[in-house]
Amino acid sequence: MAGLALRVPDWLRQRAAVTPERRALVCGAQAWSFAELDRRVDAAAASLDVREGERVGIRAANSLGFVVAVQALMRRGGVLVPINTRLTDAEVAWQVEDAQVSRVVGDDDLEALLRQPTPAHQTRARDFELHAWHSIVYTSGTTGRPKGAILTYGNHWWSAVASALNLGLLADDTWLACLPLFHVGGLAILLRGVIYGMAVVVQSRFEAAEVNRAIDEQGVTIVSVVSTMLERMLAERGPRAYPPSLRCVLLGGGPAPLPLLERAAAAGVPVVQTYGLTETASQVVTLAPEDALRKLGSAGKPLMGSEIRVGSDGEIEVRGPSVSPGYVNHPPRDGWLHTGDLGRLDDDGYLYVLDRRDDLIVSGGENVYPAEVEAALLAHPAVSEAGVIGVPDAEWGRRVTAVVVVRAGVTATADELIAFCRQRLAAYKAPRHIEFRSALPRNGAGKLLRRELRIER
Template identity: 55%
Template sequence: MNPPAGNSTPDWLRQRAQSTPERVALISADGSLTFRELDQAVDEMTSELAVMGVKAGGVVAVLSWNSAPFVAVVHAAARLGAVLLPLNARLSADELGWQIKDAGAAFLLHDEANTMVAEGLAAVAGRPLKLLGLGSPFEGLRMSGVRAVSDSSMTARRQRTERRFDLSEVQTILYTSGTTGRAKGAMLTYGNHLWSAVGSALNLGVQTDDRWLACLPLFHAGGLSILHRSVIYGIGCVLHESFEPARVNKAIDEDGVTIVSVVALMLEQMLDERGENPYPASLRCVLLGGGPAPRPLLERCAALGVPVVQTYGLTETASQATTLAPEEALSKLGSAGKPLFGTEVRVLRDDGAEAGPEEPGEIVVRGPAVTVGYLGQPKATSRALRGGWLHTGDIGYLDAEGYLYVLDRRDDLIISGGENVYPAEVEAALQSHPAVAEAGVIGVADERWGQAPLAVVVARKGVVVSDEELLSFCRERLAGYKTPKRIVLAEALARTAAGKLMRGELRQRYG
């Protein structure tokens, strides 16, 4: 039985294909698809999954880099009422196997690049696992580990699955990075994704000729959310398999990209690759997430006229929670903006009282885009969701006008001699040095101060810089307790697939 109409919506892609069938929906390495063609490709994928045994309520895991088949799977799983489990293709087999087992997935869809890993996971997952190799939507599907496509599946392809989306139903399980122990599976409903899309549209606006570039991984909330917004808004998604600065710049110039989502390091690399060549006026928004952005980068963008819009979001909020309005990008440089429509944000002191203007505290979020909880972890859910508010573990402050400024993760805070040191602030100071490409800061034990900052720095290619020069540079710009006790020069910094700095690895190596 379908849920009551007041609590559900029509299938998003199906309705979009009926409303604007000939608009371009997807541009990828496989070619271009209109919404009508994408809807047809999803119908075929839906039928194949049904023949494979996927049913409503079942969990379908996907191990793939960005691709058109991945896009088809997202919509096909929803069409069947199955729960989607996007897997981070950069994780180890042990981590992937644990997530598959924890989520109860019985099906694993994979691209060709991950075939060997997928076949190995069938043993590691500790449960029966059916595998499906993903081919191009233009070429149909090829099966692996199941059976060849049968006559019954060809008949099923001609059947259109019609289903309404219950907004309270879980659509996606996304595992968050675990600071301690195993990662947690955040359950995101259809309502979470819909409200996230609506809030973003009311902030950034939607134009019929918009094209949103997805070069963030689709297995992260920031990438996945672009697929939902493309369909809900009726705009094209330009999909890249991975991030390549030159290719992104070329897509902005030649593929009509008007919006792009990146993190700070990606944007820095785009600017370095582009040089003095200005971006076209058609690029109206560079949505910048993934943590606090270095102020020197924002100032560089302002000087070049790059339309950067900072945002703050989490897996648990289905992407954005706050976003700076485009017209305020310069007047509120460094701010992540105000809450999206329907979302509320507060900053709390340690005693739970609301912090005053510009007083740092923990950022808490409430609204219809916030997760319903963590899969199978009632204690973690009750710790994170208290009184209807999601306690993020992030530190920030609100100014007198209600604009949010994100400082750092609570777990990353360094307390040196009783003073709070925010690693992001120290990193920003280091990254303002012309010789520095990247910087990561952690706290290390100190006999006198309890903790002291240690910085790991990557120099720009072809540039030589000493730790003493950088220490002297910091002393001129930071308070004594914020200045690193030691600076280590390294070849590279470990980052997640979404471009976030992996401080845990820095602590293991240098702490």
């Protein structure tokens, strides 16, 4: 019965029963079937002393051990707390305290998990209750303390199913995880793998050449990336076309610069834009493949089961079965999730994500969306990265200010770039000041951290 306290069999175990010989996981030189993955997870689960509901942190790079640990925690009923490897010890300590994590598993522990002897007999797998907590994932929140978003088994299940109902599901689908598994965008791929009976290729970190090689040689049909990754993939690739087996480059992680989208479209790269949050267990609004070119720049429409609206203040709000029931140590949320992102819906109901609300620059009473200004800068052939913030200004409230990375072997002056923006943007949107850097601060998923842009004058 769909409804109260719905229980379903362990996803991996069912896959190991139904499609045991199918390819489940590829990482480096290793390739495991679902039967093999299930055996490894059984071994790991047997070695873990974890109570049901116990919260266990994983602070590690992408690896086979990470995948096995995620599944073993599910089999034992533990709650996964993935921890960003870029955090300082003090930041980790705060999350561990906040989420009442009993222990944190690191790279060495994960290695050891893989060396556990396989049990002689398959263990009986626990059923999953769809309303039970699967994980607590801290949002990379750009203001204040991070918050631990609770994600249930049902949230992940609905997210996976709704993605398949949008993108389709092919017999040879293979999804590449080059995003960190400690981010929801990476973690979601692992769960889709066992729910779909689909191969997942895990790479230890993003490396453009490795991604391109996996697409050519490992049958990757779908890859999840953010804009900077796509940018680097295209640069590394050069003029050589991608094989037709690559059917979807799922592009998330914030508004994508239009020039990048246009370049990808011209090169025949099947980019599908998406919008998602930790609190929605990854993508929740995604372009249908048939709209990829017609609605270039839009994140699309809500996935089946979900709804969006834009409030009078321009904030995107989301409701649906993949939306987190709340944050740990906060009162449960009900109804619409206020995303903190600004967006607009066009006349056909397609979502265009404009910016983080916290990053909105109000200058002389006008709203300036940094992403729009960054997109204008990125359209200049000399600019490879751009970040825009508002700097306090006595006269205007905030002054639009940009930090720019210029391509190797090219030069550009601040005046030239400002003039370039003025041709494309209303004057109040164009930066007043531009600073040049060799790199911009980004989080583990490659998302620009505007808060960390310090402007020196």
